[in-house]
Amino acid sequence: MTSKALNNTIDSLNQFFPVFQQEQQHIIQQYFLDHARLVEIDKDINLFHQGDSCENYYFLLQGTVKVITASSQGREILLYRIKPGETCVLSTSCMINDRYYPAVGVTETPCKALSVPVPSLIKLLERSTIINQFFLHNFSLRVASLIDLICEVALERLDVRVARHLLQKMDNQHEVSITHDALALEIGTAREVISRQLRTFEKNGWIVTKRGKITLIQIDTLKQLSQGYFS
Amino acid sequence: MTSKALNNTIDSLNQFFPVFQQEQQHIIQQYFLDHARLVEIDKDINLFHQGDSCENYYFLLQGTVKVITASSQGREILLYRIKPGETCVLSTSCMINDRYYPAVGVTETPCKALSVPVPSLIKLLERSTIINQFFLHNFSLRVASLIDLICEVALERLDVRVARHLLQKMDNQHEVSITHDALALEIGTAREVISRQLRTFEKNGWIVTKRGKITLIQIDTLKQLSQGYFS
DNA sequence: CAGTTGAATGTGATATTGTCACTGAAGCAA
DNA sequence: TTGCTTCAGTGACAATATCACATTCAACTG
The missing domain is CATH 2.60.120.10 (Jelly Rolls)
Structure with missing residues (x-):
């Protein structure tokens, strides 16, 4: 050099x-x-x-x-x-x-x-x-x-791990730009599993999903979940 | 000192x-x-x-x-x-x-x-x-x-992990002295799950279980399984 | 030795997670 | 627009986890 x-x-x-x-x-x-x-x-x-x-x-x-x-x-x-x-x-x-x-x-x-x-x-x-x-x-x-x-x-439940991951990766517009596939790889599970988990999050009104992008709505709820306070 | x-x-x-x-x-x-x-x-x-x-x-x-x-x-x-x-x-x-x-x-x-x-x-x-x-x-x-x-x-299936663990822990009489509970802790799952897994192994004739002790019979079969060659 | 106790194991019901084989939808390029 | 490709959704089923017990075994006590 x-x-x-x-x-x-x-x-x-x-x-x-x-x-x-x-x-x-x-x-x-x-x-x-x-x-x-x-x-x-x-x-x-x-x-x-x-x-x-x-x-x-x-x-x-x-x-x-x-x-x-x-x-x-x-x-x-x-x-x-x-x-x-x-x-x-x-x-x-x-x-x-x-x-x-x-x-x-x-x-x-x-x-x-x-x-x-x-x-x-x-x-x-x-x-x-x-x-x-x-x-x-x-x-x-x-x-x-x-x-x-x-x-x-x-040892952790999947929903807890997904919530944690989303919170960790969100930008200051509360958005995460990632495909379900990539998220599945990071968490170590299959895409379908992530898709379903995200859909139930969405049904609960915690997030909104678009193609390749996830917007977190109820941040506090997700934080509670990520700390295992939820069922 | x-x-x-x-x-x-x-x-x-x-x-x-x-x-x-x-x-x-x-x-x-x-x-x-x-x-x-x-x-x-x-x-x-x-x-x-x-x-x-x-x-x-x-x-x-x-x-x-x-x-x-x-x-x-x-x-x-x-x-x-x-x-x-x-x-x-x-x-x-x-x-x-x-x-x-x-x-x-x-x-x-x-x-x-x-x-x-x-x-x-x-x-x-x-x-x-x-x-x-x-x-x-x-x-x-x-x-x-x-x-x-x-x-x-x-990433691995439970049966594969259990088989690996048993092979790793067996002594030269092909025996493993451990309770289901302790095995579950080592593998990171619940006791019942281990009990069931061992029972199916036993039904297949691969092992014999006593209270607090497991004897491996078909070592080769278990080795194959532990390397993922089985369903 | 019988009786008691605690640890170890068995079991069914149910919830969660993983797998497979697809279908459908959104974006991109020709 | 048409045809791709990537991304996402779905149902059926298999594997694993959880819960609430019942049962068995072995060791200890008296």
Whole structure:
């Protein structure tokens, strides 16, 4: 990577390493100068497949990536999203254990990322505690979110989960732009199930649905439901 | 901790830090000398509750601990087991982010562990890359297992999951000593559901059930089922 | 040993969720 | 407009979950 290109992304690096200005600054800067490559990726591109091994490691600068896992039967569920300033814990996990990916990563929007080859990153891990701490933090947050997901999927009612999801995804016009199909994937169920759930919500007057769009009407009721206060 | 007590557990420490004999050996040994306390814990003791903050960190030497999370409705699911030579990623996660536990930890057998206060461990993390790498490995393995669990819970049929579980837990007499209730907790469903599933397995001649014990008869059939080859 | 007690398991009725095989509707492009 | 393609709706049925009990077994008590 050229020095100029690094300078262009040096601000972005700070979002990964807020402690960048310390003793190890030089090591890390030099590392990225030597090994990092700035890549741009279109929408709906597979970054990695189920069964791939991990060869390049991405530091996401722009866009979002969804990480999905699928069963043998074809049903899928969204494990988490990677946002700017984050990395993929799965990549980390695979890198450290030299395993295959147990999931698929797909860009949801056009993305920019810093890409570094895994072997060099492993060497860096042995030298810099800051990098280590960065990865620890990353893991730490994601473990918590994965456990939350397990609770939801294994123990919560579907209507509760749908309500939560809608509230989480609504914009400031109280709208969610998503197809039933996509919502089903995120929640880990089938489209028909979502369709029916939304229809009963609509019958209750809680939401209004259009093609590809859901408008939340009775936000408070949905909030109550999302916290399990309802039958 | 006295030097003698440390010597008693220094072999155990090696199972955590196989690279113990290197440059940082002195730092880590000294750390455990200064801060670690050997604790013995009875069976069925809660190490931490949902909502606790993390004050002591355990390195498990003997016994097993199950980590369970519960919904508001009271249903529970087993997230993972901690075995000797392991630590609790949840503790790590809570320690690093200064969060509350999203789950419960209960000893399944009498346990021995090294206990260290969290603040001191955080300081050690800033000095030793070996400790960092240890935690990274730990996280890394657990993330993979959590993702597997999500796949199972969200996407797999119940009979497949029960079959897998039985195969995993059987001893070399092809027996599993467990109550339906406990099995239900591990799989994240209700006892009645497990009872019915086992009964149909038994009708098919795949297993024989006694009170508190299940004997697997047609192992191959169960293996096929566990891999999803069956309807 | 019989009797009691508590844990473990069985069962039917019903509600929720998932699957399958379709039909219909809305938007887009030629 | 016509023909696509994507998105959504529907009924029938299967699988799983929940509830409210009844039953059985094993261990303990006296």
